[in-house]
Amino acid sequence: MRVRKMTIKDHSQVLSLWRNSEGIGTGDGDSKKDINSYLKRNPGLSFVAVADKKIIGAVLCGHDGRRGYLHHLAVAPAHRGMHLGTSLVKACLSGLQALGIPKCNIFVYKTNTNGLEFWKKAGWNTRIDLLVMQKKPGS
Ligand SMILES: CC(C)(COP(=O)(O)OP(=O)(O)OC[C@H]1O[C@@H](n2cnc3c(N)ncnc32)[C@H](O)[C@@H]1OP(=O)(O)O)[C@@H](O)C(=O)NCCC(=O)NCCS
Numbered sequence: 001m002r003v004r005k006m007t008i009k010d011h012s013q014v015l016s017l018w019r020n021s022e023g024i025g026t027g028d029g030d031s032k033k034d035i036n037s038y039l040k041r042n043p044g045l046s047f048v049a050v051a052d053k054k055i056i057g058a059v060l061c062g063h064d065g066r067r068g069y070l071h072h073l074a075v076a077p078a079h080r081g082m083h084l085g086t087s088l089v090k091a092c093l094s095g096l097q098a099l100g101i102p103k104c105n106i107f108v109y110k111t112n113t114n115g116l117e118f119w120k121k122a123g124w125n126t127r128i129d130l131l132v133m134q135k136k137p138g139s
Helices: 008-019 032-041 084-098 113-121
Strands: 002-005 047-051 054-063 068-075 104-106
Touching: 002 084, 008 032, 008 054, 008 068, 032 054, 047 084, 054 084, 068 084, 084 104
Parallel strands: 068 104
Antiparallel strands: 002 047, 047 054, 054 068
């Protein structure tokens, strides 16, 4: 089992893992084209965990020059509880730290109680003063 940088060749296995992971919402932003663009814009910051040539964990990580963002952390159910999720997150945070990005944000569905427990245990703080808002440019 090893953690390595994600490449666009991983897309179909990674998308399948995300689609089969409770607590992860996938959409048009997860197309091969968009993930390719994301990986190019944020080189070397997203990771996969691999066992027997199969992808069993994945996470997207990027930054906007001042804050980092993690998305879609998932570990296949049979491989949970072995600190793979922790290793994937650590790899991302090390990458952000090396680039001088001082803080990282995540988006978690309110209903994802298991995911929230994982993040809380890892020391992530909830920003109860903030809500996420969204708009389509041009609308
Ligand atoms: C969340 C997830 C990535 C965790 O992956 P994992 O590899 O099982 O996590 P780890 O083994 O690294 O867990 C690290 C620690 O958190 C604890 N932990 C993990 N999930 C937990 C939970 N639901 N409740 C309480 N503790 C939990 C582990 O017991 C471990 O504790 P330890 O250090 O004392 O041994 C995995 O459960 C998953 O893919 N869930 C579905 C997708 C999801 O919700 N992702 C988050 C989206 S925001």
